[in-house]
Amino acid sequence: MKLVFIGDICYKSGRKMLTARLKDILGKYGADFCVANGENAADGKGINGVIAKEIFDAGADIITTGNHIWAKKEVFFFIDSEERVLRPLNYPRTNPGRGYAIIEKNGMKLAVVNLIGRIFMDPCNCPFEAMEEILPELKKSTKAILVDFHGEATSEKTAFAWNFDGRVSAVVGTHTHVQTADERLLPFGTGFITDAGMTGPFEGIIGADRETVIERFTSGMPAYFTMQAGRCQLNGVFIEIDEKTGKCIRIERIYEVED
Numbered sequence: 505m506k507l508v509f510i511g512d513i514c515y516k517s518g519r520k521m522l523t524a525r526l527k528d529i530l531g532k533y534g535a536d537f538c539v540a541n542g543e544n545a546a547d548g549k550g551i552n553g554v555i556a557k558e559i560f561d562a563g564a565d566i567i568t569t570g571n572h573i574w575a576k577k578e579v580f581f582f583i584d585s586e587e588r589v590l591r592p593l594n595y596p597r598t599n600p601g602r603g604y605a606i607i608e609k610n611g612m613k614l615a616v617v618n619l620i621g622r623i624f625m626d627p628c629n630c631p632f633e634a635m636e637e638i639l640p641e642l643k644k645s646t647k648a649i650l651v652d653f654h655g656e657a658t659s660e661k662t663a664f665a666w667n668f669d670g671r672v673s674a675v676v677g678t679h680t681h682v683q684t685a686d687e688r689l690l691p692f693g694t695g696f697i698t699d700a701g702m703t704g705p706f707e708g709i710i711g712a713d714r715e716t717v718i719e720r721f722t723s724g725m726p727a728y729f730t731m732q733a734g735r736c737q738l739n740g741v742f743i744e745i746d747e748k749t750g751k752c753i754r755i756e757r758i759y760e761v762e763d
């Protein structure tokens with residue numbers, strides 16, 4: 505089973521590059537599935553129904569999210585009925601939406617779990633405990649399990665991957681918008697990368713307009729971030745899983761920058 509994971513899609517330019525490039529990328533890797541993090545897709549924060557459709561039309565099967573999931577009120581119009589858009593599983597149970605999905609294609613089943621970290625992030629339930637709880641349920645359907653761990657701290661994402669080594673197929677970190685070069689296969693068969701990176705403005709500061717971000721740091725005053733103009737990047741990872749064992753065979757970074 506082959507899949508492509510796309511790092512945090514940011515702003516309109518990120519969506520545009522996704523639409524322009526994703527089908528080629530999926531073809532190049534012979535991908536059966538595509539999972540994309542879309543929590544920054546609407547104007548840098550949040551997602552709405554029109555934008556979710558744009559990401560699905562570009563080639564994604566599942567959209568994962570993170571701390572900005574509730575940023576746009578339009579998300580509440582569809583999150584309960586749209587099973588392909590996930591919110592962090594370890595948010596309170598009373599939250600709308602769902603934290604995992606099982607998708608089937610070409611006779612293969614892939615489980616996708618969306619979790620969020622607790623270090624330098626807003627309070628939420630324990631991601632480790634949430635994963636332990638859901639694992640037996642997922643294993644009834646498939647051994648191929650992909651986790652999007654949306655978190656700030658490299659330590660938390662790495663600890664999670666090692667803790668679930670051999671029990672999930674891959675752990676892909678998101679949220680920092682900076683792709684890490686530490687992709688690897690852990691000893692018991694879990695593919696891991698601390699952060700998949702971002703699909704959006706290349707010239708900005710993690711996607712946002714440089715001047716505004718610098719102004720915020722230098723003045724200490726709040727600021728409203730906008731999209732940085734200029735070239736765009738597309739970040740992600742390619743993952744191959746042996747669907748019989750659920751073990752990851754290959755994990756490779758995808759890093760493209762517009763000319």
Ligand SMILES: [Fe+2]
Nearest residue numbers: 570571572679
């Ligand atoms: Fe985030």
